[in-house]
Amino acid sequence: MVGIITYGAYIPRYRIKLEEIARVWGDNAHDITSGLGVKEKSVPDLDEDTATMAVEAARNALKRRDVDREAIGAIYVGSESHPYAVKPTACTVGEAIAATPNMTAADYEFACKAGTAGIQACMGLVGSGMIKYGVAIGSDVAQGAPSDALEYTAAAGGAAFIIGKDDPIAELHHTVSFTTDTPDFWRREGQSYPRHGGRFTGEPGYFKHTMGAVNLLFDQIDKSPKDYDYAVFHQPNAKFPQKVAKMLGFTPEQIRPGLVVPRLGNTYSGASMIGLAATLDIAKAGDRIFVASFGSGAGSDAFDIEVTDHIESDLINRKAAPSVEDLLKNPIYLDYALYARHKGKIVMQE
Known part of the structure; x- marks a missing residue:
């Protein structure tokens, strides 16, 4: 049976509270937070983007279980915010995790479900016997225009799943x-x-x-x-x-x-x-x-x-990489000015 061999996630430590965004634009913070059910959102560091977060998520997956890099036959990265319009994020991930070059790699884009589309592709390739392992990643530095409704929730983070047939945990x-x-x-x-x-x-x-x-x-x-x-x-x-x-x-x-x-x-x-x-x-x-x-x-x-x-055997060590709960702890909060700089809404002049 095809399944998840291992998995990993990555979330930046920086956060901004929705009430801080509302303060800048003169909106009612209570109505916004209660209406959306969201209190705060993650913000990338100045040197983080979809590719770096995809790499970190994949590395965390590999920390939990030792997977033969030479047997990784496909890497798919789903995102709305690939760093390059023409240059695949998936190739960067493959190089960073020392995967074999004898693989297929591509970037997927289907709004917020591009990562799960990657899982489906890996399921098909593994199930047909064309590859042994496939890596499917969903990673985004979500964008929202200043003062737009999207700005209140557009966050940053990602998760990676390695798909295969060898004793899957799921x-x-x-x-x-x-x-x-x-x-x-x-x-x-x-x-x-x-x-x-x-x-x-x-x-x-x-x-x-x-x-x-x-x-x-x-x-x-x-x-x-x-x-x-x-x-x-x-x-x-x-x-x-x-x-x-x-x-x-x-x-x-x-x-x-x-x-x-x-x-x-x-x-x-x-x-x-x-x-x-x-x-x-x-x-x-x-x-x-x-x-x-x-x-x-x-x-x-x-x-x-x-x-x-x-999942409860010695094949995988879930504690070898941070859990999602671990990644959500100890946030560093930003004011709107620093948040805007981190998100590239304002840039320093050379």
Whole structure:
């Protein structure tokens, strides 16, 4: 069975509180934080970008389990904020983790679900026998124009999953996708910040596609929310995943471990993948995990995952790399001016 061999996450230590952003733009901080369910968001350091965070997440995955670098046959990095318009982030990751050059590598882009699309590609390549291991990463330095609604949640972080057949710690039983041409969110070539369709973000964006993928998967494998111990949904804010979970019949207890957005913000391509990493941090053998990502534009990927006995064996040491909870601790808070510098909203003159 194809599954997750190991995993890792990375979140910068810097944070900004939403009330600080609201202070600058004269907004009502209480209404914003209560409306979004987010208190603060992560901010990259001055020398961090999608590539460096993807590398750190992949290195943390390899700290937990020794994987033969010569056997890595594919690396896919999903992001909305690749450092280069023309130069793959995946190649940088491969070089940084000393992977073999005898591999395929590519950057994926599908708004916030590009990372889970990478997982699906690795599942297919591993399952067909074309490669032994594949690395799928979701990493983003999410962008939001100053004073735009997106600025309140656009965060930074990522997670990496190595896919293979050798004693996986979590089996990937089944996956489906639900995709339409719904322009709820976009950024044209050359534009610094994305734009959004306002009321279209929820419906017909997030909820239609998430529900579509979830119900399609349930129909194909004859499962329901009661068959799972945990569930992870894309989390652009705290309200959407809790609402869709309730609509589908999942309980607050099932989604709580993976709901990291209140202290993290929306890491776009990293959002559902960091939520899955947080869930694997505390999962036990036999646990069943449901995952549904969402990417504007629009589409959703859903996964049926079962944790195996190997997660509690000597094959992997989860404590060898920081957990998501560890990465969320001891933040360094910035004021808006420093935040704007870190995000490149203002730059120093040479």
